[in-house]
Amino acid sequence: MRSFPYKNAGKPDLRSPNRYLLWLAGAQRGTLLLGIMYGSIWTVCQALTPYILGQAIDLGILPGDFATLSLWVGLLIGLTVVQSISATLRHRAAVSNWLQAAYRSSQVVGHKVTRSGDALPQKFSTGEVVSTTASDSMRIGEIFDVAARLAGSVIGYLLVSYLVFQTSWQLGLVVLIGVPLCGAGMLFVIRPLQRRQKDQREASGQMTALGADTVAGLRVLRGIGGEHIFVERYRERSRATQLAGNKVAYSLADLDAAQVFVVGVFSVAFTWIGAMQAVSGQIEAGQLVALYGYAVFLVSPIRTSADAVSRFIRAQVGAKRIIDVLSTPSAVHDVDTTVSSPTSPSALLDEVTGVVITPGRLSAIVSGDPAHSADLARRLGRFEDAVLREAQVTWGEDALHLMPLREVRSRIVVSDAEPQLFTGTLREELDPSGDHSDEQIMAAIDVASADDVFDGLEDGLNDEVTEKGRGFSGGQRQRLTLARAVLMDAEVLVLIEPTSAVDAHTESRIATALRRTRSTPGHSTVVVTASPLLLAAMDTVAFLQDGKVQAQGTHRHLLDTVPAYRKVVLRGEGMDGHGAAVSGGTDTRPAVELSQDNTTPGGEK
Incomplete structure (x- = not known):
């Protein structure tokens, strides 16, 4: 054999x-x-x-x-x-x-x-x-x-x-x-x-x-x-x-x-x-x-x-x-270099936008053009080395694209907006390396507010996931993907629209749980979103216009002082400006979220 x-x-x-x-x-x-x-x-x-x-x-x-x-x-x-x-x-x-x-x-x-x-x-x-x-x-x-x-x-x-x-x-x-x-x-x-x-x-x-x-x-x-x-x-x-x-x-x-x-x-x-x-x-x-x-x-x-x-x-x-x-040229290369990744949690600096990701904080990225924030997330995750050579990202004191790829992938994790699930048991799906106990897996599921996924599963974590997770709704797939990202306990976690397919109550629970779980000195969390509920839970929000940092501060501060930010975040008069719904208002979901997913009133695809 x-x-x-x-x-x-x-x-x-x-x-x-x-x-x-x-x-x-x-x-x-x-x-x-x-x-x-x-x-x-x-x-x-x-x-x-x-x-x-x-x-x-x-x-x-x-x-x-x-x-x-x-x-x-x-x-x-x-x-x-x-x-x-x-x-x-x-x-x-x-x-x-x-x-x-x-x-x-x-x-x-x-x-x-x-x-x-x-x-x-x-x-x-x-x-x-x-x-x-x-x-x-x-x-x-x-x-x-x-x-x-x-x-x-x-x-x-x-x-x-x-x-x-x-x-x-x-x-x-x-x-x-x-x-x-x-x-x-x-x-x-x-x-x-x-x-x-x-x-x-x-x-x-x-x-x-x-x-x-x-x-x-x-x-x-x-x-x-x-x-x-x-x-x-x-x-x-x-x-x-x-x-x-x-x-x-x-x-x-x-x-x-x-x-x-x-x-x-x-x-x-x-x-x-x-x-x-x-x-x-x-x-x-x-x-x-x-x-x-x-x-x-x-x-x-x-x-x-x-x-x-x-x-x-x-x-x-x-x-x-x-x-x-x-023979297709790879977007990333593991080059021979003496540059190593930082030995301790360090700041990430994107020179294109001027965004600085500070260790131990929850940071959010909001952009008038979603393409700019998406490109920023790709640069932080080192998806294309050619882009990084022209638009450098530094981690600590050195360029990100010169560091060993294995170290970058193990310490910086990007969870994309489109969830990807594969065939296998739910346990293998959430913990591919098999390094975590059932208690740790369930804790990550709780952070992602995905407990309802088990309602239709007879074997719990041992239940088989169908190809691409088609047995789950869009919102369930998104939350399972979020649980998988949280379970990795990465030093830097970049989440791209992690709650675009869930309802407001679930989103609020996720925002609270993320803040509780990731607000530690050894973790940096970056959330690319325009959701007021998530933004209100962030330590700092960077607002991009024309691909540059236009303003930075708390969600409440930016709402009160930056009209362009308020226009991007709020879709109509259905919000009071701080993430709370006003009766009689129009749809309170941010425009950037609704444009990506067709959801039912319950928030699921």
């Missing part, structure tokens, strides 16, 4: 599909060499079987020498046993090589996804990345599956050529020249197959991408009655993929027919020449039987070589797609 993930095999060679395949071969060369060895033994046993039969006939049966016949029969039995054992070991090694190449490719793509930041989503859709790991990696594995058989076929072909030369030099030349010519003759069929497989891969990737996007937006589509439009688009993509697959099937059928025809012609010609030499007395009867056995054996190398070329084409197509993903 092999453990997964595999050990780091170094940086993949992305200069070409062939170089990437060679890199994979080097990463699993031990198993690959074993497979080639077992495949060679297996094929050599097959190649020697006709020779032993011929010798048994000529030296044992025809002269009536029972002792010699017994010797050759014993050798044949031993050869059969070795062939059976080597066939089993070859198959095990072939499957292992296949899966190693496929899973290692999936592993490097997964590692790329986790390290690339927003670079991949900007270039590829989710469906395209999924198709790369689920389909292309398996296509790559196929070439390593057939490698052992191909190596054995080459050795078997050379051995048979030598044995046939011992019988007849004319037939030896037929084998030595005819087999490569038969393989070359099938290239005329393989070339269209390569083009059609590439087209089919493109159509399949587009269909998968459309399917993933449709599933992700299914709730919204149903809400506006637009699912039939996307169903029709998916049907069109599916039909295009089917037609492309049919063309691939045509080429595969042509390839199979060409194999049968070419191999048949070669076998008939080879056997006919041998029969003519037997009739003329040039060869013995046993040698004729051996020649027929060689003709049957040579079918295997020809078919294996054609199969290998077909799989190699698919592997090249898959490797090209994986290289496209892996």
Whole structure:
């Protein structure tokens, strides 16, 4: 049993599909060499079987020498046993090589996804990345599956050529020249197959991408009655993929027919020449039987070589797609530097806006343009190093983008506005590392006011979460994400609109709990929001206009002194200015929150 993930095999060679395949071969060369060895033994046993039969006939049966016949029969039995054992070991090694190449490719793509930041989503859709790991990696594995058989076929072909030369030099030349010519003759069929497989891969990737996007937006589509439009688009993509697959099937059928025809012609010609030499007395009867056995054996190398070329084409197509993903420049890089993160809680300074995040305080960011506050949160979380080089963020005395990425990720946590939940138990969802007790998990859930999530769960924390948390409402997903962020107990916690999908009463409880939990000297909390209830619980609020700090102070102070701030925070006359609702007023939810989520009167999506 092999453990997964595999050990780091170094940086993949992305200069070409062939170089990437060679890199994979080097990463699993031990198993690959074993497979080639077992495949060679297996094929050599097959190649020697006709020779032993011929010798048994000529030296044992025809002269009536029972002792010699017994010797050759014993050798044949031993050869059969070795062939059976080597066939089993070859198959095990072939499957292992296949899966190693496929899973290692999936592993490097997964590692790329986790390290690339927003670079991949900007270039590829989710469906395209999924198709790369689920389909292309398996296509790559196929070439390593057939490698052992191909190596054995080459050795078997050379051995048979030598044995046939011992019988007849004319037939030896037929084998030595005819087999490569038969393989070359099938290239005329393989070339269209390569083009059609590439087209089919493109159509399949587009269909998968459309399917993933449709599933992700299914709730919204149903809400506006637009699912039939996307169903029709998916049907069109599916039909295009089917037609492309049919063309691939045509080429595969042509390839199979060409194999049968070419191999048949070669076998008939080879056997006919041998029969003519037997009739003329040039060869013995046993040698004729051996020649027929060689003709049957040579079918295997020809078919294996054609199969290998077909799989190699698919592997090249898959490797090209994986290289496209892996060669996408990452948004963040772990550079070699002597700069280390601060040894104690330190201030974060964003030079673009002038915002200073003071340790031990709850800070809020409000902006007239939500894009500016969102960009600030991304810079504080070090999502794009290129941006930080131009707009520097310092943590303590040094630039944030020069610090070790692992330290930044472990000490600065950003909880995005769009909650992401994955399949697994609720406990694994909230505590992926498994470092916290149930009591600590429940305490974080209490901070996020997410206790109602357990009302419909029979197994509590052991209950299975469906893909993307679709079994929960939008507000429940948002609060579970908040609980997960709080549970990490990060030194710096950046929350982007953490309560946009909950009602006012729940939001008030969350604001109080956040202040109680995060108001300690070792924690810094940054909340990007325009909610009066959250802002009232903050120690300080920074108001941005045109991407710069326009004013800073408490929520109450800014309401009383900065009209532009009041206009952004309050939506109408439904607030008294300090977060309390006034009877008869209009909707009291901030405009920036309502623009992001469609909520019911209860606050849930």
